[in-house]
Amino acid sequence: MHARLLLLVICLIASRAFSFTNFDQCFDDIKKDNSTMSGWRDNHGHAVTDINKLTAISYKLCVDRCGTGIEAFKWTVFSQQFSNWVLPWLALLSQIPFGARNRYDNIKGAILTLGSPALATYSLTLTVLNGYWIAERYQSVKHRHKRHAVRVLSGLQQVALRISTNANLLSSLVRLPENDKFWQTLDEKLDAEASTWNVPAAASIIWVLVAYAFTIIASFEDIEGGFNSWGQAVGSAWCWLVAVVTGWLLISPKCNQKRVESAIVHANEHAFVHDESGVVRPLAPHEDHAFDVTASDDSLFTDEKASQPVYNYARFLPWTEAVEQVREELNRAVHDNSPPASAPAFDSVAFPVHNQAWPLSGTWRNRVGSEARLLLSPFPSRKKWGPAIWKRLGVATLAAVCLQWATTGAAIIVHYFTPAMGWGCRSLSYLIYGGLSTVVLGLLMLSSLLAHSASPYPAADPLGRPHSTTQQVCAVFAVGLRRVGHFLAAVNAFGFIVGCIFHFTNVYDTCYCNSTVPGLGAARAFFVFHLTHQDISGMTVAYAVGVSLSVVSAVVFIGFVSMFTDPPAPD
Template identity: 40%
Template sequence: MSFIQQLSRPPRLSFKDNSFYLLDTMVLTTLLLPFMLFHFVDAATNFTQCLFDVRSSIYGPYAGVDNTGMRVPDILRATAIPYVVCVEKCGSAPEPFAWSIFGQEFSAWLLPYLALLSQLPFGAQDKWDNLLAVFLAVGSPTLAAYSVTITVLNGRWISRLFSTYSYPNAQHATRILSSLQQSPLRVNLDGFLLSSLVVLPENDDWWSELVVWLNFTYTWSISAVASIAWVVIAYVFTIVDSFTDDVATTVETNGQAVGSIWLWLIPVVVSWLQISPKCDSVRVKQALERANMIAYVASYDHNVIPAAMVNSQRAIYLCSDRDHRLYIDQHISAPVYNYARIFSWTTAVQKVAMCFSNATRHVEFFEPVNPEATWVLGDRHLRIHPENRWGSSVQVETYCISESNDGRLPHGSAIWTRILMASVAALSLQWGTAGAAILDVMLTPTTGLGCRSGAYLIYATTSTLVWMMLVLSSILGHYAEESTHKHPLRPYIQPYKVHFATWFSVLLRRVGKTLAFCNAIWIVMTCIFQFTGFFSRCFCNSSVIGRGAAKAYDVIQFLAPDIVDMKMAWVGGLVLATGSAVLFILFINLMIIPSQS
């Protein structure tokens, strides 16, 4: 057994969720596909023998061409066969399946990435939701990279926003709200719940304790480091092997393009490990419920009473309307679904920020909550004295809530800027890695768009389409939700635009997730087909899709200039793919706020 094959053996992983047994089943099923395909193929094509027959003039003096598709003056100099001749004389079946080639290429190029999927963050209670998150990430790397980037940009935005507030617990609020990006966060502006939570000194424990209870991490572990290191080292050594082996004999099953098409997974996993999202839905829910048990509210007679003595409503809570068709994805705590929570999370943050902003403004003018009281100076240990933070429920609410706020996103949210930046970063990673794979295959003789490059192009295009559909679905869902809230007394009576937005949002989400599921299966099957030699047939080898049947030809014998040009193309693809991955990681590290990382 070669060193590469030993290296390609997956390390022992400690999966954090039993749903990965389903993932293992999917991987094992794909391993059986080559054998299934092998048994269904009744005939196999021997292209070397076919070229020998062409040179023997069995099919006439014009049955062969050179590697540019031009007719050769001497049939003995033929190195390629026109597509029409290839199908008629050589047959339309692929080359015979070779287990030795499949086993080595599959274990070196694809298996490490399938194992690395286990290091993606999940955390949903439903195992099926976790498995669907795997298919969603694999089916749309664009969406996976977009969710990573939007999470980092959200953390950077909220840190810079709350850094301007000097009221107590502002920094705690930053960490708490940033940690709740993976949850269906809601903020209640009705009454004086939020104002009491921000103003009253009795609620200082609420903020500090919740920070502690949310201080669990999904971060670096031995299994995560081993998985990433395994993929990177295997990738490096297999690339070296691909350039040193006899590429002319293994070009049809070479995994250079496969390594590039899956390379997006490394920066996405590394980025999530750095961000450490709080995606354990059970622990997040328990932490918030535990904190809300020690929340206090102001009363009309200037007293402070536990919120539990008033009613069951709380200022900051998690949406429980899981069955509502607009909120389904918001309840799945896997971070790949952060695209669905961007608007609701930003709205909730803005409501809390409004309270801290108004309270900070009053403090700057030494105005206590109770306008009839006198400002009590603090000291170096206690900048704002608790005496300045007590008042009646009406005074507390007036101190924090601005009447001009109607619950909609203000212009200062910068949400569209964050969406644009996340979109550019995600598309750059997707098309940098997929583009490298497409170019690797297209510039390998026979050059042009063929089965392999076409399959990769379909994968990248579908990935982008899924991302567009799901992001648009979240925009329409936010519009429908905000429009519905304008009719609180008659929520069942909605304008036709809201009805259409709701219906179209749900449709886009369902179609997009279905396409992602199919696209994930598509890319795994494509890689399997590549290693089994399924694409090594006249139609695929001749690049008929790009050249057309009349001008297509199958290069069978590679010449020295062909190998030089092919290796140069591979080097270019390698630089493009690895460069895109490295730049994405650098961008994420530049955007991460150190205190939030």
Template identity: 40%
Template sequence: MPSYFKVYACLCSLLPIGVVATVDFNTCLRQVRNGEWGSIGGTDNTGHRVSNISEATAITYDLCLVACGAGSEPFDWNIFSQQFSAWLLPYLALVSQLPFGANSRLDNIVSMLLTMGSPTLAAYSLALTVLNGHWIAQRFSPLNYPNVRNAVRILSSLQQASFQVTRDEALLASLIVLPENDEWWSELVIWLNFVHTWSISAVASILWVIIAYVFTVVDSFSGVVTYSTLNANGQAVGSIFLWLLPIVVGWLQLSPKCDYDRVQQALKRANTIAYVATPDGKPTPASDISGKRAISLQRGAGEIHRDEQSSAPIYNYARFLPWTLAVEDVYHAFREASDKSETHQPVDSPSEWEKGDRNTRICPQNRRGSLAQVAAYIKPTVEPGTSYAKGRSRWGPGVLSRFLLASFLALFLTWGTVGAAILIAFFTPTKGIACRSGSYLIYGIISTLVWILLATSSALAHYSTFTVSFKGRYMHTKSTRWAGIFAIILRRLGKVLASINAVWIVLACLFQFGSFFDRCWCNSSVFYLGKHAYNVIDVTRDDVAALNEPWIGGVALASGCAILFLGGVNVLINPALPD
């Protein structure tokens, strides 16, 4: 046999593969109705067998495999481009409006994958940030001491930074008590007053998503529904990504200080004008004493606390506990100074309290003293015959209530939007959990799992910092060492799952628009119906009318959860600051 005949024979042998790779279900149903595949296997659109095969509008899964094949319908560019540009592309463009600001591109990419792969974690970090801002304002509200208001604004702005508070050498006491440091507080507020907020591109992206969502929803109800457009319809896709809208809007309203370089420069500039008390009572610039500062960015925290070092706002979940403890250190110092000033106790205790005027409630002279006096001014007063042995919580006050509320809001938004997508896909013929609804379910489950893993990792990382005192030395125990190891493992596992989940949901949408899911196994809901699986091919008017309720319910559920979440965030944004 000549060689070209061999090549021709090989090409002919590949033709059946091409035929099997794509199917036409409408042609397949026509052949079944004509009796080309026998008289058994035809059903109506509820799965009941029909007595006359010519009246079949659906076929059983077994007959579908035999008559139509296991492949998918051919790719239709017109349907794909319309559905992709209407339902998915606006959301992908909206991702660019998320706040990043980390000092490395890799951290920014990972933060984007974390957001896309776990909307639960993204919503949790946003809700936690808002709750923290509300909590700190309430926490400091009873205090009445200079710079309390600025302290609340500064500490709230530093939620995106891993900062530390140094209490030794009277650095914190000097920063709070000495009038020479009033400029430090006021200037740092100004230098931290840069915002990631509304821009023309952000408004355009948000309006694009809203208008595209409204128009496509209206069009999906008023347009002509066919078998191809029904299975490629993006109703569920529009709902499953709707969580992104309140997340972006919420961050734009909060304007997080997530630019690492600018935060670092702001603190560095402020610390150049910081003063500390001296033994002789004359304040001196802190730079003349040492390189330490009362409030500074933390560096070199190790692999366990790596996420705390990244300034992207989604990592606020990792900074939640250490941030709370740092705030508590500042709060207790301000509280003691406020209590002593209320009873007219000057820093220099032998001196008399000097009355202030209308513009200055506490006279600066009352806030001056020696190093020992300044340090003692922020320490609790011990009554004669008593001892002060009560230690502070190493987890921080109010962390459980804020964690629970933030978790509820995050799960509410996630499963409100993902659940709406599952609802829409579930009731689209053939009803049941299949490739489309199953993909959304997997996305929601992994999103929640990633949040659980990373939230647990942050708690273990914080626990790993606990030490015990032994012969004057602070040491880690076996349990804290293991906690650090498990924190790293859970964090890496969570990030890997989030990255896979982000790619998975985009591919699932592309598979839906590109007819990849239009195959017997997916369209017959085999996973849900089992041996009773069937494939609805001829969509009737009654089927389309029956879709209105779940489609309207899905749109209402997703939109309602997004609006309620954003409403809850707005209730807590911009709390009243102390006077």
């Protein structure tokens, strides 16, 4: 009884909110009434008096005789079109790697991805460029663990990686022979956690592509029938998802937060340190370790701690800094075997446990160096903004903007060149979607730059709080921009799904939307009822251009990602 009453109330509200119009019947009535001749138009908006040339009516006449209501909802049309054009993409969205600790965080990641494909593409591009860059960056390193270091650091892009401010921990990690097991174990554990190709993921991609191909072919076979309800634009606007999902599967990110942290904990069981007493001993679980993946609880690091790959934009700069710290220490272990000038004058004090030759070169006097070198030398001064960051940031931004606007632009082309041609409700909805997606990318990129500027790391503050006034101001703006960006992404994702539903439920089938009033203006706007052969030819070309643009852009992006995937390991 309560359910029926609720349904009745919903129907009453819907009937009040929307009045329905049968536009075909309205057009037939207009043709029979010569008093409406002043509103007769052809498909170019020109006034006509010959009923045989009457294919459209002015916006004013449409409102006067047909009203402001929408075309009546037809379940058969909606179910078929929505199932063909939208549901496969929603299924493919679930194949994006997530890996957060709970479902709520995974849903947030999915919403952020859908709300800003540009951000998802940006994070994906940064990830693959980072993997290529670190392999090139470590080529000149002579340390025998550099391959492990490259694989480990590349795999830790999905966590908030920090290098301990205790210089002795990292120094011991790269010098002590006992830590060989640490590098090997962490490399093997992380490699086992990669999100690789699997049958469900491949089947989802194939299903989407086959469904997309079938529906595209069917739409070209019958352009004239329901030309305002076909979903070529919807399919084109979703094409970025194939590129992003395929890209992540090619990269195989280690994004399962629990498993990555477990791998680090397991590797730390094999970590040794040379302490102040001159003894090489294993590190206890409760002690600090060289690799820390537990960022501060400060809201400044919220996105950096999220393990989903879409948040890699927030980890780009701290990760680059950590990579440089490890590289510097590897090089120091190789090239600087003598103690610093500030160290005491016991130049070649060997460790009481190990004093063996370095296996790579006969010029090495001691594998681990002097005790003074290990215990008393602080980290060298580091550049907060690592090398080649602006190049990678620029390339990633360009790739994100190109893929976003190639797919969104394809959807806009489809509707812009559908009579009456111009900026209408449908084309503007995609323009808003692409625009908000790009704005979200800009806001979160700026937020990540400010967050890195505000971060006191590597200052010795276990809470990770900003110190100076400038850092505090940067932190406030970083958090504010991030929250605005997340809010806009949520609104954009919701609006995109609602827009797809509106497209197939005739909500856009009104005098206002079908007359392209936003672009043409009320005085020049007109409602097209029947297409001519010339219209069909033009629409076929526009549809082909739109579909080709979206598909080719996705294929090109996948090729770009695959070109930088699995770079040659350092010699």
